[in-house]
Amino acid sequence: MQIKTPDIGVDKAIVAEILVKVGDSVAVDDSLVLLESDKASVEVPSTSAGIVKSITVAVGDVVSEGSVLIELEAEEGSTGATEVQEADASQKTSENTPTSLPDQEIMQELASHQPAAAAAKNPAGSASVVEVQVPDIGVEKALVGEILVQVGDEITVDQSIVVVESDKATVEVPSTVAGTVESVEVQAGDTVKEGVVLLKVKTASSAAEAAPSTVSTTTPATETAAVNAPKTETSVQAPVASVPGGEVEIAVPDLGVDKAVVAEILVQVGDTVEADQSIIVVESDKATVEVPSSSAGVIKAIHVQMGQNVSQGMALVSIEAKRQAAAVVQPAKVEAAPAAKAAPAPAAAPQAATSVEQAPVQSADKLSKEQNAANAKVYAGPAVRKLARELGVVLAEVKASGAHDRLMKEDVFAYVKTRLTAPQAAPVAQTVAQVPGLPALPDFSAFGGGEVKAMTRLQQVSVPQLSLNNYIPQVTQFDLADITELEAWRGDLKAKFKQEGISLTILAFIAKAVAHLLKEEPYFAGHLADDQKSVLLRNEIHMGIAVATPDGLTVPVLRNPDQKSIKQIAVELGELSKKARDKKLSPKDLQGANFTITSLGSIGGTAFTPLVNWPQVAILGISPATMQPVWNGTGFDPKLMLPLSLSYDHRVINGADAARFTHKLTKLLSDIRSLLL
Structure with a gap:
């Protein structure tokens, strides 16, 4: 096929x-x-x-x-036969007052595990007519709300054919066989119960072949017998695929990235773990994720190593599941009292629903808890809800075309098509991040050829952000700061800080001085508003500090440096640098900056023009300090001079303001004591 x-x-x-x-x-x-x-x-x-x-x-x-x-x-032996007793035709009734139904969740759960085939008395082989009956929906009676098929329609297994409903819930009844609809035996508004014939379907083979699971139902022959019987037992067998057979493999979940690296293995072979206990830490270029165990048991094997690249679906560990886990899939008996004792039924139904929900093999749910909560409020049947979960669709956003504003599968497909074809409103950052169309590379085969090597993940994700500079009219202001005395003072403090395990760099003093200056010059820590006519001035200072890593440059954020001492800043700079190099930064560590400092450190160079990091409007670049002769009026003095490069968005910052900013900064760095005034 x-x-x-x-x-x-x-x-x-x-x-x-x-x-x-x-x-x-x-x-x-x-x-x-x-x-x-x-x-x-x-x-x-x-x-x-x-x-x-x-x-x-x-x-x-x-x-x-x-x-x-x-x-x-096709798998051999994948089909099986299921026999279900044919209900008496007298069960069909025209009563218009249904009894109270259980809540929607219980009703849908029971309907999703209905009898696998109906009236399987037809012999296997050539074409036969099969009766599709009302399954056990957990209630005595329900109304036919809508008929979804017509005579002559071709239907498939699990296709919704009839909607039954009460004043509390609605359930779509799927077909147990595939074939052509020969006749429709009910009408909208009819009151039906378990065993009532809904359709007659002409199939190419016995309806019994469509049964993936086994359901045994004991049905009274007449309504009088139903009243006399103390209770009816319905045994629901969970699908075989959901049985945790001994060892369970824990695989890499959907991390939202193509690849990640195993950063830490939190368990060892022989360890006993609980469900949801973290077992592996994987990380991308900018964040880390702990992968939890989906089952409780004993670790039998670990399939990955530290530093190994993994992707979604790869096996991480094998777990010998606890015996209690296997008990989940035992047949659950749902005891439904007769009509005279209908009240206890809802109490028994949740037990069956719980047993089914605990089966480990389920469809991948692409929606958040909030989105699933929104979906629960929408009028839609189980088949539509399953489709929405698989496609990642929030049903609340889909326009309903069915009766009583009920969502149909066609509505979900139409919504997905709209998303695929209609232009979507993108965030401003993505709108302006489009890289100008460049021509394709020429063919270099005549000139010795070449080898294509992928950039690091960090470099790849940086391309859109760096491309934003095409839209920023950027200017760079250069200056020199005399840090001779500042460096001498730092030299006096270094030994004491080192004893406390703190690395005191010149960057800690610069960050403190810049934070102080940003309080006086708030426009340098602001943002150009979307209307291009105003500036958003921030209430706090959060300073991005560029850190070089083997994979590229990353910019963690130093929070509120204006409110911290130089010692506190030095400690936090050390922690952020270590987390960046160890790839332990969380998304929060990288967000919210309104000014950035980038330094070449001891790498070399005399000056450079750093790129403004949108949506910020200014960035300070620091080159290595060098000893230079400085004229004092009568002669030259050796001074340690620090090159400064201030790049700024000229739409927000005027050239004169930028020159004043760097001049003030050189004064602060030449005499750091002025910060105390």
Whole structure:
């Protein structure tokens, strides 16, 4: 069987990621390939269960609707037969007053684990007519709210066919077989119960083949028998795929980046871990993430090493799950009292729902807790909600086309198509970050050729930010500060600070002096407003300090240096530098700066023009200090001179203001005691 590119709303898309490999077993709706356009990305699900026989595309390929992506080979013995007793036709009734239903969550959970086949008395083989019945939905009666199919429609397994509802909840009943609708046995407004025939479907083979799980239902022959029976037991068998069979592999979750490095391994073979306990620390160029265990048990094997590059789906550790974990998948008996004793039913239903929810194999949820909470308030059935979770769609943002404002699958697909094709409003930072179109590189094969080497991740993510300078009219003001006395004082203090484990650099004094000056010159720590007619003046000073790392330059933020002593600044500078070089910076460590200092340290050079880091309007560059002869009126004195380079956004800062700023700074650095005045 071939899995082809569906209609994704665009003419062409690029294969961004292949989520399976040859030999993998996949189930229906398992994501196979990630396609993306310039506006959004879509995961293509499998339309059939089987084993991946071949992959006909590669990452970077351009595909269109109908392009073959994957070839599947059906698994042998993957189908099974399930027999369910046929309900008496007298169960169908026209009563219009349904009994009280359980809450929506319980009802949907039970409906999602309905009987796998209906009326499987039809012999296997050639075409046969199968009756699709109302499954056990956890209530005695419900109203037919909407019929989603018509006579002659071709339907598939799990396709929603009828909506049943009460005053509290709504459930879409999926088909248990695939085929052609021969007849519709109910009408909108009918009151139905478990076992009532909804449709008759003409299938090419027995309906029993569509059963992925086993459900045994004991149904009374008549309504009188139902009243006399003390209770009805429904045994729900969890899918086999969700059984934690001994060892469980913990894999790298979706980190939002292509690759990450294993920074720390928090467990050892033989350790006992609990569910959600952190086991591995992985890091990207700018942040770290602790990967928790999804199961409790004993560590049997560790599959990665320190410093190893990992990506989503790679196995990290193997865990021998605790026995309690296996007990989750035991058949859960849901005891439903007859109509005369309907009250206890809701109390028993959550037990079944809990057992099902604890099964470890579930669809990947791309939504946050807040978005899932918003989805819960929308009128939509389980199939639509599952589709929304898989596509990362917030149902509250989708326009409903169904009756009573009910969301349909078509509404979700239409929303995704709109995202793929319609222009989207981007943040200002992204709007102005577009790199001007440059021509493609010429062919150098006639001149000895070359070798392509990827930039570091940090360099790659810096490209859009650096490109913002194309939109900033930048000017650089140069000056020299006499730091002879300041350096002598630092030399006196260094030994004492070193005993306390503190590295006292000239940068700590400069940061303190600049912070003091920014209080007097607030425009240098401000931002050009979006209307281009005003300036946003910040209430606090947060200073970015550029740090060179083996992967490139990163800029952690020193908080409120104007409120700290030089000693406190020196301590924090040391901590930020260490975290930057060890790749331990969190996103918060890199955010909120309104002025930046970058220093060449002892690398060399006489001066340079640092680039303003948008949305800031100024940056101070420091070159290595050198001894220079300075005229004192009668002769030359040797002075330690520090080159300063102040780059600024000329839309906000005037040239005269920049010259005054650097001149004030040289005065502060030549006599640091003036900070006390």
